[in-house]
Amino acid sequence: MWPRSFEQPDVRPDEERSLRPFICLSAGLLALWLTLTWSLDPQEVATGLVVSLVVASVARSAVHSVTGCPGSILRRVAWSLAYIPYLLRAIIAANIDVARRVVNPALPIRPGIVKVRTNLESPLGRLFLTSSITLTPGTLTVETSGRELYIHWIDVEADGIEEASERIVRGFERYLERIFG
Amino acid sequence: MIWLDALVCLLMIVVAVTATAVKNLVSAVIMVGVVSLLVSYLFLRMGAPDVAMTEAAIGAALTTVIFLIALRRTGEDR
Amino acid sequence: MVAWDVIGALVTLAGSVFLLLGAIGVARMPDLYNRMQAGTKATTLGNLLTLTGLGILMPSWLPKILLIAVFVLVTNPISSHALARAAHAAGIPLAKGSVKDALDHDREAR
């Protein structure tokens, strides 16, 4: 079901033994469960605990890429919190831009697929980058191959790789490279 | 909001009839999915959330996947 | 008390304006990729605003409604990226006025 371009990261043997990702994942799943049921009944909590432990033990390898990052957790959480308003502002600005194009009778678009290059190393960071680019109207990630992204742009302003990367990628990258290292 | 229900019913009939007439079979599968979306909304409107949830599970996901697998296996899409 | 109702209704109205704009884009745009730009993105903001407005109308349900909004926000880019990628791989062309297609160019070079 997952797009092929988001490969699983390599799992190093020393991380295989660590319990931290397992505990993080099961705590996250339990929090999701409690939000969904929205009650602190002992039966609900017990069921959630069992289910989240089972799911976490099955899907453990998926969280290695998060906990395997260098740097302190606190700093990354702070940058993630700063990233959310930035992303929302970008989405709203781009939405108004696209809405203006749509209602204009002349339909002023210059679509095309451009190639950009990212400096992000971690696969999870790239996943967030492609998702953020896709979430902003006007740009849509069509294909990824390694560090290169092919992006459908509703109004091609810049032709070269460097210039297009500057316009589309850099703003998100500034935050993401601090979150995912 | 009876006009909204009437509109949804009308759209449902139009989409369902088109689904039988369209040449491309994948398009027909997508239209069946849309019909199940509208039916699910109507069930919800009539006060049956459990039926709506079942319709969503079967109509949106299960039949789409099964139809697509069947199309791929029979090679009818070419 | 009444003021909150009006604020929630106004936010919902703003969201539905974006939903309508996205749908207009889907109906008007010339090719699949541009339709996706208007359709699945402008409607995401519409979705977010509508759900927030409804959450303001019913504050005790706000966490669950925001959970639905976050879920839409997470799954939407993944499904539209997958759809665009598959469509390009299946050879659906860009519209006539398109400026360039770097991906097609690179595929042929390989």
Added chain:
Amino acid sequence: MADTILLIALVLAAGAVLLAVLRLLRGPTAADRAVALDVMTLVFVPGMVALAVFSGRKIYLDVALVYGVLSFLGVMSLARYFDRGI
């Protein structure tokens, strides 16, 4: 006041559904129709939440959530099909 604004919002959402159905019926390729299906889901999920808020039954929210999840699955399987995956 608030009721009037919400009624206008409902009319706009119904217009969005109409336009999406137009694209569904016209769309030259199946992928265009898949986009229309995606848009309709994005309109109907807040619609179901609105129904939940107006009727005051919290269980309706679960239907909206389940619909969101399953429609994501449907669109992903369509994408896999176009990509010759399934």
